[in-house]
Amino acid sequence: MGDIVVLVKAALNPETIRSKPDGTVDIDAMSLKISDIDRNAVEEASRLKSILGGKVYSITILTWGPVAKRSKDLKMAVQEALAKGVDEAYILADDEIVPGDPVTTASAIVGIIKKEGLNPDLILAGEATIDGFTGQIAGRVAAKLGLPYVSFARKIEVKDGKIVAERDLEDYLETVEAPLPAVVSVTREINQPRPPTLLQIRRASKKPQKTLKAADVEGLVKPKRVIEELRVVAVKRKQIIIEGDTLEEIADKLIDYLVKEGVLQL
Amino acid sequence: MAKVLIVASSERDAGEALGAFSSAGDAAVLAYGKAAAQADAIAEYGVKVYKLDSDVVDVVFAALKKLYEVEKPSIVAGVSTKNNRDIMSRLAGLYDLPMTTEAYDVEVGEDYVRYKRGALSARAIAAEKAPLPAVVLLAPRKTKPAEKKGGGSVEELKVEVEPTVKVVGRQEKVKGGVNLEEAEIIVSVGRGFKKKEDLKLAFELAELLGAQIGCSRPIAADLKWLSEDHWVGLSGKKVAPKLYIAIGISGAPQHIAGITDSKIIVAINKDKSAQIFKHADYGVVADLYQFIPVLIKKLKERMGRA
Numbered sequence A: 001m002g003d004i005v006v007l008v009k010a011a012l013n014p015e016t017i018r019s020k021p022d023g024t025v026d027i028d029a030m031s032l033k034i035s036d037i038d039r040n041a042v043e044e045a046s047r048l049k050s051i052l053g054g055k056v057y058s059i060t061i062l063t064w065g066p067v068a069k070r071s072k073d074l075k076m077a078v079q080e081a082l083a084k085g086v087d088e089a090y091i092l093a094d095d096e097i098v099p100g101d102p103v104t105t106a107s108a109i110v111g112i113i114k115k116e117g118l119n120p121d122l123i124l125a126g127e128a129t130i131d132g133f134t135g136q137i138a139g140r141v142a143a144k145l146g147l148p149y150v151s152f153a154r155k156i157e158v159k160d161g162k163i164v165a166e167r168d169l170e171d172y173l174e175t176v177e178a179p180l181p182a183v184v185s186v187t188r189e190i191n192q193p194r195p196p197t198l199l200q201i202r203r204a205s206k207k208p209q210k211t212l213k214a215a216d217v218e219g220l221v222k223p224k225r226v227i228e229e230l231r232v233v234a235v236k237r238k239q240i241i242i243e244g245d246t247l248e249e250i251a252d253k254l255i256d257y258l259v260k261e262g263v264l265q266l
Numbered sequence B: 001m002a003k004v005l006i007v008a009s010s011e012r013d014a015g016e017a018l019g020a021f022s023s024a025g026d027a028a029v030l031a032y033g034k035a036a037a038q039a040d041a042i043a044e045y046g047v048k049v050y051k052l053d054s055d056v057v058d059v060v061f062a063a064l065k066k067l068y069e070v071e072k073p074s075i076v077a078g079v080s081t082k083n084n085r086d087i088m089s090r091l092a093g094l095y096d097l098p099m100t101t102e103a104y105d106v107e108v109g110e111d112y113v114r115y116k117r118g119a120l121s122a123r124a125i126a127a128e129k130a131p132l133p134a135v136v137l138l139a140p141r142k143t144k145p146a147e148k149k150g151g152g153s154v155e156e157l158k159v160e161v162e163p164t165v166k167v168v169g170r171q172e173k174v175k176g177g178v179n180l181e182e183a184e185i186i187v188s189v190g191r192g193f194k195k196k197e198d199l200k201l202a203f204e205l206a207e208l209l210g211a212q213i214g215c216s217r218p219i220a221a222d223l224k225w226l227s228e229d230h231w232v233g234l235s236g237k238k239v240a241p242k243l244y245i246a247i248g249i250s251g252a253p254q255h256i257a258g259i260t261d262s263k264i265i266v267a268i269n270k271d272k273s274a275q276i277f278k279h280a281d282y283g284v285v286a287d288l289y290q291f292i293p294v295l296i297k298k299l300k301e302r303m304g305r306a
């Protein structure tokens, strides 16, 4: 009773972006890490665990291959989730479904939930992942399972078998009430995740993990979208550092430049 | 010809989505929320408008599902607002449709759609292709709105559903009275400022320049020194001023993601190896507490206001 499923992605770490000679992204040279907003989802799951009283399961679908090359980063991301309060982890890593597509990821998550007989009261996810940032997995999972969906939550409370959440929209905050079970996507503002302690990390390595293959789950939808090209944005800034003996001189030069650029009128 | 269903909560969003897709085929618009009151104006684009007087996402989703089944569109499109993401991700999940957000440069073919979008915290641009039917949410303000040619029609939609997720309250966000998307000059502040009171240095500079005030995420989200409408970046506002002055901002990719369309970027930071200098046209390596007062003094002198 009262279990939680939290969705955790090992995302391409944008900080490690590398360019090939032709200007395209060298994806193979980049590393994966747990997607930042999924950290918030995990933190929230471990907070709500004590209220709901069940277990926390994480589900991770590898979307960037090849599997052999990604397994170390993948393991680190899952370990972090386990260290922060996840009790058991499910992982799907298969070269057949990389590079992935949200259509595939969502079907895989639903497939795992069904196959493993998980019966969560709450499915939590980050509002988007740091690599693709399309923010559609949680909504897809909700629709496929026929569950209520609450998106962009920056506050969640559980009471009397219901959740009350605050949705963070462009111009207003919307307080909503949903019956459980439900799917909720959270924003980074929901909490401040702390890094796991050494003890938590040590305990994490003893927690159960199950790795599955594409053939193990039913209803898997093959990737549909194709990334035809991924190009590093060329920074075309002038990068002029203004030098001078005094701050007055620097300020004068800066003003001169801005006037010359036509962006400042005196 | 492809059939296009547009989902919009404002006339402007409807116009942009029609601009991106109207050449692709027959378009109809589901106008919800604020757009319901603008249904007649939207019809002037020469399209059929389904008017839905609700902005409760469960209700809009139910309406969209019904329309999808009737219209069988090959493209469902809109602008990437949060409620649109919510509704569309559910539709995409239900029918296993490919879906994207923040797309621009859209091209629709016989059985596919191609588009571009920022990826990897806007450090890369992805060119993608998806088979139809597909869901495409556009990056706001990157597509030219369609021309109004008149001759459309409006049909009121009635959806008999009790939302499962009930809206029990709404609260307008506190606004700092800025409109960064339209600003010509932005003075933006980051964690280089030690105290809230110190922001007055930036306010003074902004006033002198006729600039609006922007900020990095921590200033609005963590410290709450400024309201969220000042927040620039991936999860804040995307801005395109003539002049963007970043003061005490390190230049994290998620901040840069919001400012790449600026014409000229100036960075003021005391750390000469700060990333922001790679994304700036003009950089000043200095302590802001010393440099900003000097810059203000000089500007005043040269404006004849000393």
Ligand SMILES: Cc1cc2nc3c(=O)[nH]c(=O)nc-3n(C[C@H](O)[C@H](O)[C@H](O)COP(=O)(O)OP(=O)(O)OC[C@H]3O[C@@H](n4cnc5c(N)ncnc54)[C@H](O)[C@@H]3O)c2cc1C
Pocket: A036, A037, A130, A188, B189, B190, B191, B192, B193, B215, B216, B217, B218, B219, B231, B232, B233, B234, B235, B236, B237, B247, B248, B249, B250, B251, B252, B253, B254, B255, B258, B268, B269, B270, B271, B274, B286, B287, B288, B289
């Ligand atoms: C998913 C995600 C989304 C995000 N979205 C956004 C977003 O939309 N917008 C955003 O801004 N961030 C966003 N962030 C956060 C981002 O990664 C950075 O943490 C943030 O931008 C840092 O803010 P900052 O530059 O003000 O602070 P810091 O990184 O702490 O930088 C402060 C800078 O001030 C300089 N400084 C200090 N003292 C002085 C002085 N006296 N004079 C001059 N310079 C000084 C320092 O050298 C430093 O470079 C996001 C992060 C994630 C993971």
